[in-house]
Amino acid sequence: MRFSEDEYAAFASAARGQELSDGAYGAQVCMAHVQGLDSVEQEVMRDLLKTLMLTAVQVRKIGVLFDQVATRENAAGRQAERFIAYAVAADRTLRRVDELAARVRACLP
Template structure:
């Protein structure tokens, strides 16, 4: 690709705003065009993917804390039957978040940046 100075500055600025190298940004723009997506849709999907990835991390932290609570309850001999139901619900939720995250990532053909 050849740019004049003004075009190169605009291109460089756009890549920087996206947090991508110039080569990665050029590839993304090309694939967006090939897929028929506009830049607003692409940016919206990227924002959704970031939010999903953050949510997945938070759900995992909740799972760790939940496991600690269950371990403490088991150590004291208390019945933890209701916690089994909660654990199953948390697991199903995390699986759905993981599946949606994978679908968005595949849609973007993006490495999870």
């Protein structure tokens, strides 16, 4: 492909905006076109995927914190059953976030 300077600048800027190399971005745009997705839809899906991945990290941290609190409570001879319900809820939430992220990822070329 040949681009004018202005076209290349716009193309390269879009690639950088997606944190992709020019070649990877070009291939992705072509595949999106073949699959009937436009670049706006792709960008929204990528943003959603990034948000879900960040959410999963935060939920994992919450689970680790609950585990640490429960360990301290048990070490001090106190019952930590009340924390178990929170840990179970965090685990269930993490699984749901991971499942949703996998579904979004499957929609991207």
